[in-house]
Amino acid sequence: MKKNYDMIVIGLGPAGMALAVMGSNMGLNVLGIEKDKLGGECLNSGCIPSKSLLKIASVRRTIAELKKYALEEIDLPLPQKPFEKVQDQLKYINEKKTAGMFDKVELLLNKGPATFVDSKTIQVAGEHYRANQIYIATGTKPFIPPIPGLDQVPTLTNENLFELEEVPSSLFIIGGGAIGCEMAQAFARLGTKVVLAHMDEHLLPMADTEAAHLLEEELANCGVEIHNATSISKVAEKNGSINLETSAGKFSCEKLLVAAGRKPSISGLELDNAGIKYSKKGIDVDDYGRTNVPGIWAVGDCNGKALLSHAAMHQGMLSLMSSIMPFLRPFKFKYDQYLVPWSVFTEPEVAQVGKTEKELQKDGIKYEAIKANYADYGRTITDGKTVGFVKVLVSPFGKIYGATVIGEAAGEIIHEYILAMHKKIRLHDIMLMQHSFPTVALLNKRVAEIWMMKKMSNPWLQRIVTILFRGFKGS
Numbered sequence: 001m002k003k004n005y006d007m008i009v010i011g012l013g014p015a016g017m018a019l020a021v022m023g024s025n026m027g028l029n030v031l032g033i034e035k036d037k038l039g040g041e042c043l044n045s046g047c048i049p050s051k052s053l054l055k056i057a058s059v060r061r062t063i064a065e066l067k068k069y070a071l072e073e074i075d076l077p078l079p080q081k082p083f084e085k086v087q088d089q090l091k092y093i094n095e096k097k098t099a100g101m102f103d104k105v106e107l108l109l110n111k112g113p114a115t116f117v118d119s120k121t122i123q124v125a126g127e128h129y130r131a132n133q134i135y136i137a138t139g140t141k142p143f144i145p146p147i148p149g150l151d152q153v154p155t156l157t158n159e160n161l162f163e164l165e166e167v168p169s170s171l172f173i174i175g176g177g178a179i180g181c182e183m184a185q186a187f188a189r190l191g192t193k194v195v196l197a198h199m200d201e202h203l204l205p206m207a208d209t210e211a212a213h214l215l216e217e218e219l220a221n222c223g224v225e226i227h228n229a230t231s232i233s234k235v236a237e238k239n240g241s242i243n244l245e246t247s248a249g250k251f252s253c254e255k256l257l258v259a260a261g262r263k264p265s266i267s268g269l270e271l272d273n274a275g276i277k278y279s280k281k282g283i284d285v286d287d288y289g290r291t292n293v294p295g296i297w298a299v300g301d302c303n304g305k306a307l308l309s310h311a312a313m314h315q316g317m318l319s320l321m322s323s324i325m326p327f328l329r330p331f332k333f334k335y336d337q338y339l340v341p342w343s344v345f346t347e348p349e350v351a352q353v354g355k356t357e358k359e360l361q362k363d364g365i366k367y368e369a370i371k372a373n374y375a376d377y378g379r380t381i382t383d384g385k386t387v388g389f390v391k392v393l394v395s396p397f398g399k400i401y402g403a404t405v406i407g408e409a410a411g412e413i414i415h416e417y418i419l420a421m422h423k424k425i426r427l428h429d430i431m432l433m434q435h436s437f438p439t440v441a442l443l444n445k446r447v448a449e450i451w452m453m454k455k456m457s458n459p460w461l462q463r464i465v466t467i468l469f470r471g472f473k474g475s
């Protein structure tokens with residue numbers, strides 16, 4: 001028997017959740033299909049467990065630094081089943097928070113993967129379901145690089161990392177992206193000897209180079225051994241240890257974490273049955289998230305446009321709006337009309353919006369880089385958080401091309417620049433806006449003041465100011 005719906009959503013991570021919950025709240029008849037757990041990778045094996053582990057590790061680090069805060073030093077506590085704590089938190093969020101959002105959605109949870117029968121029909125566990133609009137939101141899986149021997153040894157990825165029973169004595173991480181950096185710091189702070197190696201020139205390959213170098217220094221201060229621009233030629237297991245041969249030397253470790261990027265999770269969907277086009281990068285979509293087949297959309301990480309939860313949710317919202325409107329042109333539903341910021345939750349945090357210096361140089365755009373340092377501000381000094389800077393890339397007239405923040409609360413204060421760039425607010429507007437003192441966000445105003453003061457150091461401007469000032473005083 002076929003069942004008919006207004007919309008079917010395949011995969012209930014951030015993208016699918018946004019679609020299913022918003023659609024059902026608009027009164028549509030929605031079927032949500034999830035082969036595993038509600039919340040997808042983000043909630044179950046990505047953003048949330050990684051932040052939970054980072055928090056435990058950060059508290060341990062604070063205890064190790066008690067002397068810095070004029071407090072008596074105490075023995076550093078050993079981790080007490082941190083992964084159980086992480087799993088308890090996931091269970092709480094899943095059962096008490098996420099599940100309640102789906103009360104108006106018909107759910108097929110844990111009944112098996114969805115596969116396409118044709119462009120309007122989906123099959124789950126032998127049953128057929130139909131809808132005129134079908135949204136694929138199946139996310140990604142860890143990419144395992146083709147390194148000889150890697151497929152013969154036990155590896156950790158984000159899919160099993162947070163289910164460990166014990167904190168390992170040593171961990172080798174392949175990958176210096178967001179996952180590699182966050183987990184390197186978390187495990188090092190929990191007492192693991194961590195070595196991180198990756199192919200790129202610096203950590204967080206997409207980041208501002210200066211911020212990446214500062215992060216590298218800070219991770220090294222936590223005890224992480226980092227090898228940039230390193231290739232790994234062989235991996236093998238012997239007597240319970242994993243041995244690696246790399247261009248930076250030979251290494252041996254108890255556990256090996258692979259965090260070398262992602263691949264789209266589309267195998268098993270039988271996309272060919274519906275004639276949907278895809279590549280290694282993901283399902284092909286246009287600017288609105290539409291596949292080549294009318295009525296079928298691919299939203300979130302599975303289309304390979306941006307591998308971030310907030311982008312996945314945003315795409316879900318935009319694609320749903322696009323499905324409602326008969327004419328798309330006048331509405332701002334194109335994905336690329338919106339900036340995609342990102343934050344990495346190490347200490348110091350790293351956050352970015354817009355272009356980096358490298359990108360502006362490549363595009364031949366002239367810019368000024370204005371920086372305010374955390375080390376020069378009373379609040380960050382009293383907090384003991386002096387590592388970091390706010391860097392804004394700006395045109396001579398204050399147009400903001402991009403901003404990088406590295407330091408305490410970077411992921412929070414970057415939002416001022418996201419809004420500024422989104423609404424075309426210039427740097428002098430930020431200077432003229434009062435910021436509450438002594439918040440970390442006041443560093444954003446300080447950057448704008450530094451920019452303005454730099455302008456005022458021009459001898460011609462100084463002459464004009466002097467004439468005007470004296471002239472008015474005299475009148």
Ligand SMILES: Cc1cc2nc3c(=O)[nH]c(=O)nc-3n(C[C@H](O)[C@H](O)[C@H](O)COP(=O)(O)OP(=O)(O)OC[C@H]3O[C@@H](n4cnc5c(N)ncnc54)[C@H](O)[C@@H]3O)c2cc1C
Pocket residue numbers: 010011012013014015016017033034035036037038039040041042043045046047048050112113114115137138139140158179265268269299300301302306307308309310311312345
């Ligand atoms: C360790 C780690 C930390 C991260 N931290 C952050 C962070 O701090 N901030 C951030 O923005 N992003 C972070 N990310 C990225 C973030 O998790 C993803 O961008 C986000 O989860 C993508 O959402 P999505 O809805 O597109 O897909 P997913 O969350 O991957 O959800 C896809 C869902 O589809 C289901 N599915 C797949 N195939 C089928 C099928 N055939 N039938 C039914 N169901 C199916 C899957 O089971 C899954 O539940 C992190 C990722 C990792 C791995």
Ligand SMILES: NC(=O)c1ccc[n+]([C@@H]2O[C@H](COP(=O)([O-])OP(=O)(O)OC[C@H]3O[C@@H](n4cnc5c(N)ncnc54)[C@H](O)[C@@H]3O)[C@@H](O)[C@H]2O)c1
Pocket residue numbers: 145146147174175176177178179180182197198199200204205230231232259260261262306307308342343344345
């Ligand atoms: N805080 C966050 O927003 C956050 C946190 C974690 C993950 N994520 C998302 O998850 C995605 C995946 O993260 P990731 O860290 O796995 O990947 P990534 O794409 O960010 O980085 C990949 C890393 O793996 C290295 N690498 C790839 N192949 C290699 C090889 N053969 N040998 C050695 N090194 C190799 C690269 O040099 C690079 O350092 C990211 O795109 C990110 O958007 C976001």
